[in-house]
Amino acid sequence: MWVPRAVFNAAHSMRPTSGMASATAEIASPLPLGVVGDPLLSVVRRRSAGRSMNIIAGRGQSAPSSLSGPLATSSSANLRLGSFYALATTALLATQEPFSALAAKHLSPLYFVCLTQAALLLSVPLLTARRASRHDFVVLLSARRNRIKLAVLFVIGCSGLALYNLGLRNAHPIIIAAILNLSPFWAALVARVVSRKPIPISPFLFCGCFFVAFVGAMLIAWSQIDVSSGASMDDLVKSLIHGSWKYAIPIPVFFALSGTLVGHWFREMNESATIAANFVVSASLLIPGTLLAAYLWSVPAIGSDGKGAVLLLLIGTLAAAAAGRVCYQIALTVTDNDNGFVTMFFLLVPALSSLISFPLSWWIPELRFAAGPMFLGGLTLVAASLFIFSWRSW
Numbered sequence: 101m102w103v104p105r106a107v108f109n110a111a112h113s114m115r116p117t118s119g120m121a122s123a124t125a126e127i128a129s130p131l132p133l134g135v136v137g138d139p140l141l142s143v144v145r146r147r148s149a150g151r152s153m154n155i156i157a158g159r160g161q162s163a164p165s166s167l168s169g170p171l172a173t174s175s176s177a178n179l180r181l182g183s184f185y186a187l188a189t190t191a192l193l194a195t196q197e198p199f200s201a202l203a204a205k206h207l208s209p210l211y212f213v214c215l216t217q218a219a220l221l222l223s224v225p226l227l228t229a230r231r232a233s234r235h236d237f238v239v240l241l242s243a244r245r246n247r248i249k250l251a252v253l254f255v256i257g258c259s260g261l262a263l264y265n266l267g268l269r270n271a272h273p274i275i276i277a278a279i280l281n282l283s284p285f286w287a288a289l290v291a292r293v294v295s296r297k298p299i300p301i302s303p304f305l306f307c308g309c310f311f312v313a314f315v316g317a318m319l320i321a322w323s324q325i326d327v328s329s330g331a332s333m334d335d336l337v338k339s340l341i342h343g344s345w346k347y348a349i350p351i352p353v354f355f356a357l358s359g360t361l362v363g364h365w366f367r368e369m370n371e372s373a374t375i376a377a378n379f380v381v382s383a384s385l386l387i388p389g390t391l392l393a394a395y396l397w398s399v400p401a402i403g404s405d406g407k408g409a410v411l412l413l414l415i416g417t418l419a420a421a422a423a424g425r426v427c428y429q430i431a432l433t434v435t436d437n438d439n440g441f442v443t444m445f446f447l448l449v450p451a452l453s454s455l456i457s458f459p460l461s462w463w464i465p466e467l468r469f470a471a472g473p474m475f476l477g478g479l480t481l482v483a484a485s486l487f488i489f490s491w492r493s494w
Contacts, residue, residue: 179300180494182435185427186445192424194452198460199416201467202409208399214390215410219417221383227376227426236373240366241380249365250381253358257382260354267348272336275345277321280352281447284310287356288440294360295437300493306440309489313447316481320450323474356439362429363437371429375422412464444489451479 203212228234240246288306291297299306366374393399402410431442458469 178434178436179438179441182431182438182442183445183490183493185431185434186442187448189424189427189431189442190445190448191452192427193420193446194449194456196416196420196424197449197453198457198464198467199412199419201457202464203406203413205466206406206409207402207413208394210390210394210397210399211402212413214387214394215413216417216421217379217383217386217390219414220379220421221387222414223418223422224376224379227372227379227422230370230372233370233373233376236369237376240369240373240377246366246377247381249361250377253361253378254381254385256354256358256361260351263348263351263354267345267351272338272340273325274318274322274336275340276348277318277450279345279348281314281317281321281450282349283352283355283446284313284440284444286352287360287443290353290356290360291437291439294357294364295439297436297438297440300438300441301489305492306489309485310444312485313444313482313489316478316483316485317447317450319474319478319481320454323470323472323478324450324454324468356443359428359432359442360437360439363432363439367433367437371433372426375425375429378425379422441493445486447482448486451475451482 203215207215228237240250288299292299301309362374362378428442432439435441454469454475457467458471461467461469
């Protein structure tokens with residue numbers, strides 16, 4: 101299940117936090133949604149020394165090879181290509197926070213979740229536009245073993261949302277940003293355990309780049325929080341003492357685990373078909389469930405003043421949760437499921453969300469952008485650390 105980042109925002113306090121709350125997330129993709137996966141897969145699998153082709157043909161995994169000669173060059177090229185797809189994913193994920201801010205303020209959480217799931221369901225025809233995608237889509241939903249795996253992914257997504265409600269619903273925004281910005285660390289750990297992927301650079305350099313980028317992302321978050329919510333240091337101390345935020349620490353683990361398991365379980369499948377199947381499973385359960393709950397609890401219908409917010413929410417969901425998720429899975433395929441490498445780039449999301457909020461703030465007063473020294477300093481730290489991380493990984 102893919103739980104859009106904006107759903108977490110609606111569950112928090114129904115107020116927009118344009119520069120902060122996109123801390124996990126995660127250039128618009130020039131490829132149409134329906135074809136984004138297929139051409140790349142043939143290139144990636146040819147570069148992987150026959151490993152993926154053996155899996156597709158049912159011959160199992162090939163024996164480990166030495167990382168010398170052509171294979172070492174191929175691995176480096178995959179990380180280079182993966183970094184570009186990771187950046188594309190980051191940019192797409194950054195669009196959701198500004199586009200969903202108005203809906204998070206004016207819509208009830210039940211309608212918010214229902215509409216995001218409806219948008220994801222609308223993207224399924226685009227994701228399965230190619231014949232190869234449709235074939236894999238049918239295979240994924242028709243096989244009992246695959247349906248069980250999709251159900252597990254749905255439970256993982258719901259668990260992350262439940263932990264957010266339990267641990268971060270009333271937490272200070274900076275605590276939320278701090279927990280979600282830890283995603284690269286947890287993603288690297290998940291990739292190591294599930295996919296046996298080592299860190300592409302030395303652990304010392306990885307930790308150094310992550311620490312600097314983390315500090316930069318937090319500076320960016322704080323620079324926007326001061327403007328948008330006026331959260332004080334006293335509120336931060338009280339929130340730390342409250343302690344419920346500790347229950348939310350596994351949230352980035354669930355996010356990373358979901359992406360890694362999709363790459364691990366369905367690596368022989370087309371990415372867009374796999375994501376479409378995830379959307380169908382989650383929407384088929386959440387849309388009826390949220391509508392029934394709204395009826396039983398007599399939630400007021402969406403008024404005419406909320407139509408603009410709904411339109412922006414649909415656009416942001418299609419860009420971030422649909423196209424962004426497909427790009428995310430392609431980045432994992434390119435890097436051989438190296439989630440720690442891919443997720444490191446997500447630390448750019450707070451900065452990109454703030455920059456996207458700037459032109460939108462001319463029409464949406466709830467969105468604000470402060471380009472002060474703290475924001476610029478944080479952006480410099482994140483960009484510099486990611487540049488060194490990418491350069492040394494290549």
